[in-house]
Amino acid sequence: MFQRIEIQKLRDGDNLILGFSIGGGIDQDPGQNPFSEDKTDKGIYVTRVSKGGPADVAGLMTGDKIMQVNGWDMTMVTHDQARKRLTKKNEDVVRLLVTRKSLEDVVRQSMMPH
Amino acid sequence: SSSSSAFKIDSLRSKVELLKLPLALSSKSISERKTQLGGATERSRGGAGVHKPRPLAPDMDNESQYSGYSYKSSHSRSSRKHRDRRDRHRSKSRDSRGDKSVTIQAPGEALLDTESTRGDDRDDNWGETTTVVTGTSEHSVSNEDLTRASKELEDSSPLECRRFAGPVLSAVLGLFALLTPLAFLLLPQLLWREALEPCGTPCEGLYVSLAFKLLVLLLSSWALFLRPPRHTLPRFFVFRCLLMALVFLFVASYWLFYGVRVLEPRERDYRGIVGYAVSLVDALLFIQYLALVLLEVRHLRPAFCLKVVRTTDGASRFYNVGHLSIQRAAVWVLDQYYSDFPVYNPALLNLPKSILSKKMSGFKVYSLGEENSTNNSTGQSRAMIAAAARRRDNSHNEYYYEEAEMDRRIRKRKARLVVAVEEAFTHIKRLQEDEASSSPKHPREVMDPREAAQAIFAPMARAMQKYLRTTRQQPYHSMESIITHLQFCITHNMTPKAFLERYLTPGPTMQYQRENGRGRQWTLVSEEPVTSALRQGLVFSLRRLDFSLVVTVTTLPFLTLGEEFIDPKSHKFVMRLQSETSV
Numbered sequence: 001m002f003q004r005i006e007i008q009k010l011r012d013g014d015n016l017i018l019g020f021s022i023g024g025g026i027d028q029d030p031g032q033n034p035f036s037e038d039k040t041d042k043g044i045y046v047t048r049v050s051k052g053g054p055a056d057v058a059g060l061m062t063g064d065k066i067m068q069v070n071g072w073d074m075t076m077v078t079h080d081q082a083r084k085r086l087t088k089k090n091e092d093v094v095r096l097l098v099t100r101k102s103l104e105d106v107v108r109q110s111m112m113p114h
Numbered sequence: 115s116s117s118s119s120a121f122k123i124d125s126l127r128s129k130v131e132l133l134k135l136p137l138a139l140s141s142k143s144i145s146e147r148k149t150q151l152g153g154a155t156e157r158s159r160g161g162a163g164v165h166k167p168r169p170l171a172p173d174m175d176n177e178s179q180y181s182g183y184s185y186k187s188s189h190s191r192s193s194r195k196h197r198d199r200r201d202r203h204r205s206k207s208r209d210s211r212g213d214k215s216v217t218i219q220a221p222g223e224a225l226l227d228t229e230s231t232r233g234d235d236r237d238d239n240w241g242e243t244t245t246v247v248t249g250t251s252e253h254s255v256s257n258e259d260l261t262r263a264s265k266e267l268e269d270s271s272p273l274e275c276r277r278f279a280g281p282v283l284s285a286v287l288g289l290f291a292l293l294t295p296l297a298f299l300l301l302p303q304l305l306w307r308e309a310l311e312p313c314g315t316p317c318e319g320l321y322v323s324l325a326f327k328l329l330v331l332l333l334s335s336w337a338l339f340l341r342p343p344r345h346t347l348p349r350f351f352v353f354r355c356l357l358m359a360l361v362f363l364f365v366a367s368y369w370l371f372y373g374v375r376v377l378e379p380r381e382r383d384y385r386g387i388v389g390y391a392v393s394l395v396d397a398l399l400f401i402q403y404l405a406l407v408l409l410e411v412r413h414l415r416p417a418f419c420l421k422v423v424r425t426t427d428g429a430s431r432f433y434n435v436g437h438l439s440i441q442r443a444a445v446w447v448l449d450q451y452y453s454d455f456p457v458y459n460p461a462l463l464n465l466p467k468s469i470l471s472k473k474m475s476g477f478k479v480y481s482l483g484e485e486n487s488t489n490n491s492t493g494q495s496r497a498m499i500a501a502a503a504r505r506r507d508n509s510h511n512e513y514y515y516e517e518a519e520m521d522r523r524i525r526k527r528k529a530r531l532v533v534a535v536e537e538a539f540t541h542i543k544r545l546q547e548d549e550a551s552s553s554p555k556h557p558r559e560v561m562d563p564r565e566a567a568q569a570i571f572a573p574m575a576r577a578m579q580k581y582l583r584t585t586r587q588q589p590y591h592s593m594e595s596i597i598t599h600l601q602f603c604i605t606h607n608m609t610p611k612a613f614l615e616r617y618l619t620p621g622p623t624m625q626y627q628r629e630n631g632r633g634r635q636w637t638l639v640s641e642e643p644v645t646s647a648l649r650q651g652l653v654f655s656l657r658r659l660d661f662s663l664v665v666t667v668t669t670l671p672f673l674t675l676g677e678e679f680i681d682p683k684s685h686k687f688v689m690r691l692q693s694e695t696s697v
Contacts, residue, residue, distance in 0.1 A: 021696040028693060047694050079693055086697040 002067065005096045007058040018086060018094065019053020020046050020060055025079030034109055035063040037101065043067070044074045044082045046098075061100060062110050068097040284358060291365045291398060292331065295324060295391040298372060302387055306380050313385040320388045327395045334402060338410065345448075347441045348638055352645050353408045361401055368394050413438045418648050419668050422447055426661040427462065429455050434670065440654055441644040447665055448636060448656065452627075456620045458661055461586035527581040528618065534577040535610040538570040544607070567601035582617065590626050591617065634658075 009016040024033055026042045035045045046064045049056050066074045069085045077085070086094060302310060368390075376387060413436035420443065423430040431454055435443055545560060561569065578596065582588040603613040616625070638644055639662070640654035652667040 018697045021694045023694045048696070050696075079695065083695045083697060 002097055002099050003059075003064075005055075005058050005060050005098055007054050007060065007094050007096065009092050009094065010054045016087065016089065016092070017053070018055050019050045020055040021048040022066070022079075022082055022086070023047040025082055026076055027078040027080075034112070035101075036065070041065075042076075044077065044079075060096070060098065064098040064100050066096050066098050070095055284354075287358060287362060287365075288335070291361055292328065294365055294368065295328065295395050298368075298376075298387060298391040298394070299324075302376065302381070302384060305377075306382075309380060309382050310384045311382050313388070317385055317388050320385070320392050324388070324392050324395055327392070327399060331395070331398060331402060338406065345445045347445065347644075349441060349643075349645050351442070352439065357401065357405050357408070360404075361398075364397060364401065365394075368397075412436065413442070417670060418650075419670050420447060421666045421668070422451065423664050423666075424455060424458065424661060425655075425664060426458060426460070431455065435648070437647060439645050439647055440640055440642065440652070441638060443648055443667075444636075444638050444644075444654065444656055444665070447663070448634075451663065452624045453622045455622060457590065457623045457626055459586060459590075459620065460660065461589075524581075524584050527577070527584045531574070531577040531581040531617075532610070532614065534574040535614055538574045539610045539613075541570050541573075542566050542604070563601045563605045564597075566604055567597050571597055571600060578617070587617065587620065 007018055009018055022044050024030070024036075024042060024044045028042065030036065030042045031039050033039070033041065033045060035047070036043070044066045046055075046060055046062055046066065049060055049062055066082075068074055069082075070091065072085050074082055074085070372390070375381065376390075381387060415436050416434035417436050418434070420433045420435055421430060422433065431450070433447065433450055435446060438446065542561075575593075579588070582591055599616060600613060635658070637657040638654060639657055642652065642654075644654075648667050650667065650669045654665055656663045656665065
């Protein structure tokens with residue numbers, strides 16, 4: 001079940017911020033990912049969404065797995081590549097394709113102590 | 115002379131029989147022993163060029179007899195710097211008949227050898243009757259002396275005179291070249307002393323420099339070139355011939371000029387003559403430098419990799435050599451062969467016949483119709499081979515089990531041997547200096563190493579013989595040699611393990627050589643002329659009578675070495691954890 005989310009980047013001084021944090025990547029250890037169902041999943045997950053930020057406004061939630069960013073695939077990228085694709089300076093808008101487990105599962109998991 | 119040797123051998127043989135009778139050495143009958151001895155001497159008499167290994171008269175060197183070498187003339191010459199008295203030294207050190215062909219030398223204990231080649235189901239004689247057999251070998255003509263006598267009679271090849279031509283020539287040339295400057299100086303003094311202009315200090319300086327240069331020449335020639343020769347090559351050694359020719363040319367031209375310009379007109383400028391002599395010595399020094407580089411240094415930097423494989427059992431080694439000619443490379447390989455390769459043991463070669471013999475039986479091929487006989491035979495054999503290959507044969511199974519069984523047997527015997535030796539070594543200990551003076555309650559008999567070795571040999575003898583027989587090493591170790599080795603180990607405070615090192619693994623061929631100075635005969639077989647240089651893809655082989663070494667030459671790869679600088683501060687590490695990045 002995919003969802004398309006469009007986030008407008010917020011200009012903060014010289015930086016463009018999106019207001020969330022990502023974790024995961026093919027160079028990371030997938031066993032430590034609290035949000036994935038399959039512990040071998042090396043995709044990019046949203047680990048935290050800052051309150052009131054652009055991502056929160058756009059409807060991104062913690063635990064979402066980002067499949068695409070502006071058409072670029074995010075399921076087989078390293079952590080750094082993912083960060084770079086999200087923080088391109090010449091783009092104001094990022095369009096994400098995300099997938100999400102049911103809301104209760106996500107909330108329950110994010111409340112669990114790490 | 116063969117008939118006279120036959121008579122001598124028969125008379126010796128009967129003497130041996132008589133001496134062996136009262137000693138009750140084995141359970142075998144006298145007739146059996148006679149047939150054995152007869153077989154041994156017959157085989158030794160008809161032995162020139164026999165190919166098969168000889169179990170009844172085995173040898174300390176593993177190579178068999180080879181007496182004819184008409185085609186191997188030693189034409190190698192040496193430069194005046196070499197002054198090669200190698201062959202002369204060699205001929206002085208051995209007896210006058212001895213020559214380069216190796217003969218089989220029977221080891222110390224005849225009884226050990228004649229019995230050990232039969233099956234495993236007989237008495238271990240020397241294991242049980244050690245003391246008696248020792249007495250025999252000291253006071254009578256044993257089988258060893260017999261075979262050696264017969265060998266020496268038929269084996270004496272004539273002393274080769276042309277071997278000395280090279281060294282003598284080079285020695286003469288060298289001496290001539292060294293004395294020439296002195297002659298240049300002395301001749302004017304002798305012939306027209308009055309007419310010479312006196313020459314003071316400059317001449318003295320030149321005298322001193324001449325003397326020192328001659329001394330340096332002499333010393334360096336002695337250090338570099340005056341070595342006992344260790345090989346003769348089949349063809350001229352090109353570099354040496356070149357250098358000798360160069361020296362000869364040099365000295366001859368100097369003499370020519372001297373004769374024309376100094377002797378004839380009776381030159382009066384003595385200083386010029388001395389300078390002339392000094393320039394000759396300088397030139398000789400430079401030629402020696404050239405000789406050093408060509409003969410000694412050029413082949414030190416590795417350029418080729420030689421793979422040496424022994425044809426009989428596949429033992430192989432790789433060596434790196436520099437730029438050499440084929441014959442010099444062959445000599446170098448042989449030097450390494452004697453200390454690197456495990457000794458050639460003909461008893462360890464093939465699969466037992468019982469495993470292999472089943473292959474070709476059971477198929478008969480009939481030909482129908484009109485065919486050529488030649489076609490028929492090849493077709494027939496091919497059909498048989500194909501059929502045999504297709505047939506399900508279990509010889510690999512048998513081979514596997516046979517190998518496993520052999521391993522087990524060897525290990526069992528080895529365990530027994532190790533235990534026996536360890537125990538034997540506990541029976542003696544070294545007498546300390548302070549113990550000798552004080553007389554203890556029971557006076558001990560003080561023995562020298564030989565007696566000590568003989569004393570502790572008896573308990574381990576049986577286990578040792580069984581082990582040697584199982585590993586087929588018994589031709590290489592006679593009882594005498596084992597006792598000598600034991601004595602050696604005791605003298606040097608070796609442990610039982612160190613004593614056993616010699617018997618548990620087959621050592622290199624050098625370990626089994628006798629110190630008799632006889633040479634080894636090898637044949638260099640090559641498709642290219644043997645003075646040509648080594649190059650990629652060359653193959654030559656070194657042959658002895660029953661095995662050969664095949665040498666393949668490849669060039670060492672060209673190495674391109676690049677550089678990469680690593681900043682010591684650039685070594686940084688992170689933990690592999692789930693990292694979180696905020697975007």
